[in-house]
Amino acid sequence: DIQMTQSPSSLSASVGDRVTITCRASQGISNFLAWYQQKPGKVPKLLIYDASTLQSGVPSRFSGSRSGTDFTLIISSLQPEDVATYYCQRYNSALTFGGGTKVEI
Amino acid sequence: EVQLVQSGPEVKKPGESLKISCKGSGYRFTNYWIAWVRQMPGKGLEWMGIIYPGDFDTRYSPSFQGQVTIAADNSISAAYLQWSSLKASDTAMYYCARPRVSGSASDAFDIWGQGTMVTVSS
Numbered sequence A: 001d002i003q004m005t006q007s008p009s010s011l012s013a014s015v016g017d018r019v020t021i022t023c024r025a026s027q028g029i030s031n032f033l034a035w036y037q038q039k040p041g042k043v044p045k046l047l048i049y050d051a052s053t054l055q056s057g058v059p060s061r062f063s064g065s066r067s068g069t070d071f072t073l074i075i076s077s078l079q080p081e082d083v084a085t086y087y088c089q090r091y092n093s094a095l096t097f098g099g100g101t102k103v104e105i
Numbered sequence B: 001e002v003q004l005v006q007s008g009p010e011v012k013k014p015g016e017s018l019k020i021s022c023k024g025s026g027y028r029f030t031n032y033w034i035a036w037v038r039q040m041p042g043k044g045l046e047w048m049g050i051i052y053p054g055d056f057d058t059r060y061s062p063s064f065q066g067q068v069t070i071a072a073d074n075s076i077s078a079a080y081l082q083w084s085s086l087k088a089s090d091t092a093m094y095y096c097a098r099p100r101v102s103g104s105a106s107d108a109f110d111i112w113g114q115g116t117m118v119t120v121s122s
Helices: none
Strands: A004-007 A010-012 A019-025 A033-038 A045-049 A062-067 A070-075 A084-090 A101-104 B003-006 B010-012 B018-025 B034-039 B045-052 B057-060 B069-073 B078-083 B092-099 B109-112 B116-120
Touching: A004 A084, A019 A033, A019 A084, A019 A101, A033 A062, A045 A062, A045 B109, A070 A084, A084 B045, B003 B092, B003 B109, B010 B018, B018 B034, B018 B092, B018 B116, B034 B078, B045 B069, B057 B069, B078 B092
Parallel strands: A010 A101, B010 B116
Antiparallel strands: A004 A019, A019 A070, A033 A045, A033 A084, A062 A070, A084 A101, B003 B018, B018 B078, B034 B045, B034 B092, B045 B057, B069 B078, B092 B109, B092 B116
């Protein structure tokens, strides 16, 4: 089974900082990767799909990229409303989530 | 408006059975897969399984195979997640979710239900 290893598990940054979250697949998954944001007590929200395509309505400070089996979510300038837990998810066959990254300010 | 509306919170005892629902509206229900996702208290998201109401094709995560049953009723545009004998470890929030693309099980989830909290306690 393909494992998704997300890092770090948590981070603290300042408003305006550039934040990077990584998800590594144990095998190739092409671009079948999504990123979600879940604010405390809320429903997960799709941010990015196909590794780098921004979902409609998502602020442009969010971006995604892929290098081989390594995937990256970048928040270019962290805002207070970005406090949340972020999850990656592969969907090439099974639909496995990463362990999550809690982002604090 | 496309939406998934889930049934309300449940409090059950160990050994009891349960079926929770997820009703789709604003789109052709039989054209999109519906997935179920578990989130235990303070923990991450876990994909449980997925069903295609068009032909009832159902796939389970190995972690949940045999533990739950996923079903659908197209006459009322509803998907279900059911347990025959609950355990305390089934206490969690359960979400239904719909992939972006019609007919595809291999896609990101852009529509989510509001979640159903299931509490299992003696």
